[in-house]
Amino acid sequence: MVKPMLQHLFLLGHPLGHSVSPAFQQAALDHAGISARYEPADVPPQDLPTAVARLRQPDVLGANVTVPYKEAVMPLLDEIDGRARAIGAVNTIVRRGRRLQGYNTDADGFVQGLRERTGFELGGQRVVMLGAGGAARAVAFAALESGVASLTIFNRDLERARRLLNDLEQVTSVGPGIARAMLLDTKSLAGAVVETDLLVNATPVGMYHTASEGTSPAEGIVLPASMLVYDLIYNPRQTRLLLDAAAAGARTLDGLAMLVHQGAEAFALWTGRQPNLEAMFRAAEAALAGKKG
């Protein structure tokens, strides 16, 4: 009997020390009995075109793309899916023949994680988001597409938040007065959270191995108990923001469910099959436990 050719999947990023995607994607491939290896590829910027060209070979199913290449990879692909184009970033590449197609699964991962873990539906809700980077783009797109009552984007760099809003207003049907951009300062944020149903942290403030480890992006702000606080950070699972929110009586959600769900959607795009989510979560949790501190 001829053995099936071993297929390959890559995670393109730089640096890659933090990622748990290889652990949970490999677990899903193994669970499904698919003969494929998911490998981290730490690619320095000058080598990105060569790394993308490698994806055109017949032994490759596709790739994930992480920081800092989610935008830079776009001109190197043959087609970009409509959602990825609207968000302005690609986190998943699928090889079809010799053509490479780019997708973004972060927005759906954000919504699925929220829905599965808390039952929270975005439609009609008042949302405050901290950050205006790559992850924030996907979150803001998902929020506006889901018909939130309001979306306030706080960022240190106000111009960046305004650009994000402007870009999304071109591609989503946002009603007047729904979305606004504000400079991140304690007084304005304290005022905004009083009338908020969902607070999302899409900044790295509080992440392990950063200068802000152990701190909160909402330091010194009274968090209402009626609110749900969703931190996209998954290492640590319990950030200072989530600990403060829980102490104030608010519901909390960390970023692991989003991570696994964006990965599950990528898996389905590469293989045409739904992965075993439980196997993915187990592997992600085990990999995180090994990376703590």
Ligand code: NAP
């Ligand atoms: P990014 O593109 O570099 O954007 C970072 C954002 O955070 C920018 O808006 C930046 O503000 C802001 N920021 C950085 N340091 C800050 C500080 N000290 N105080 C206030 N704001 C600060 O990063 P990203 O890719 O969007 O990732 C953001 C976070 O989301 C990371 O923690 C990442 O791990 C997490 N994430 C999680 C998932 C998941 O699946 N759970 C997926 C993607 C990302 P300026 O514009 O002012 O610089």
